[in-house]
Amino acid sequence: MQTLISLSIALCAVYLIFVLLVYFGQARLIYFPEKQLSNTPDAIGLNYTAVTIPVSDGETLHGWWMPVPDAKGVVLFFHGNAGNISHRINYLTMFKRLGYSTLLFDYRGYGQSSGTPSESGTYLDAQAAWRYLTGTQGFAAARIVLFGESLGGAVASWLAAREKPGLLVLASTFTSVPELAAEIYPFLPVRWISRFEYNTLASLQSVSCPVFIAHSPEDDIIPFRHGERLFQAAPEPKQFLPLEGGHNTGFIFMQPAWIKSLGAFMDKNLNAAL
Numbered sequence: 001m002q003t004l005i006s007l008s009i010a011l012c013a014v015y016l017i018f019v020l021l022v023y024f025g026q027a028r029l030i031y032f033p034e035k036q037l038s039n040t041p042d043a044i045g046l047n048y049t050a051v052t053i054p055v056s057d058g059e060t061l062h063g064w065w066m067p068v069p070d071a072k073g074v075v076l077f078f079h080g081n082a083g084n085i086s087h088r089i090n091y092l093t094m095f096k097r098l099g100y101s102t103l104l105f106d107y108r109g110y111g112q113s114s115g116t117p118s119e120s121g122t123y124l125d126a127q128a129a130w131r132y133l134t135g136t137q138g139f140a141a142a143r144i145v146l147f148g149e150s151l152g153g154a155v156a157s158w159l160a161a162r163e164k165p166g167l168l169v170l171a172s173t174f175t176s177v178p179e180l181a182a183e184i185y186p187f188l189p190v191r192w193i194s195r196f197e198y199n200t201l202a203s204l205q206s207v208s209c210p211v212f213i214a215h216s217p218e219d220d221i222i223p224f225r226h227g228e229r230l231f232q233a234a235p236e237p238k239q240f241l242p243l244e245g246g247h248n249t250g251f252i253f254m255q256p257a258w259i260k261s262l263g264a265f266m267d268k269n270l271n272a273a274l
Contacts, residue, residue: 030151030177030196031117032082033110039086041066046092053105055128059121062112063105063129065137066092071101073143073166073270076129078152079104080172084111091147094253098263100145103137105129107155119196126159142166145266148173150222150247157203166270169212169262172219172247174226175201183223204233210269211235212262216243216250239265 041048053061095102108115148156153173160168174180176199211234215227243250
């Protein structure tokens with residue numbers, strides 16, 4: 001009996017230590033930044049300008065500004081939690097083909113941006129990028145499309161709930177970090193110990209612009225039901241586009257049919273907002 005009690009105490013101690021390690025190491029489970037840029041838009045023949053964007057807390061963001069002649073509007077792109085902007089260059093080609101200028105930037109701690117990533121920091125970064133488009137570039141808010149992939153969808157939704165963009169696009173985005181973590185780590189009390197929220201679902205309740213949501217039933221990281229729940233919470237007008245492939249393979253820019261659906265929704269609803 002005493003041996004069993006000792007074993008139980010030891011197992012509880014190990015579990016508690018593991019929970020504490022997860023609690024204090026959460027940032028390493030969420031952010032996977034790469035500092036080295038693997039490419040630039042020059043590699044695929046795109047004209048762009050490298051820009052430096054100041055943030056209100058003193059950090060600076062690095063980004064690529066790609067204008068197109070007679071643009072229908074401008075896309076402010078929020079990438080996911082891994083890599084940097086050099087891994088999203090093909091989106092620039094897609095938006096150019098659709099007739100939209102694009103600002104592609106790295107959050108703090110990613111690529112050539114300064115600082116260390118954090119939830120509050122990514123929100124400040126989003127506001128800085130917004131000010132760059134509305135201030136430096138002089139775009140009306142109604143001409144701006146916020147496009148977020150994965151974690152970037154949570155950041156884009158947060159910004160859309162506080163500003164008045166013309167349109168919001170969410171690709172392979174989760175409802176919230178605690179909800180997703182509870183599914184990935186069912187053996188941990190993640191809802192109690194989570195230090196991150198990124199509550200896309202809550203942000204959507206304050207969004208008033210048209211919303212386009214894309215998600216794959218085959219997504220191996222963020223379950224399809226997250227996309228479905230976000231679509232239910234989104235305001236009208238809205239559209240849901242089922243993708244194909246896994247989380248890191250079902251990119252919209254890879255499929256002409258998906259590009260056509262997204263472009264038609266953007267053209268129709270962004271023009272209606274002007």
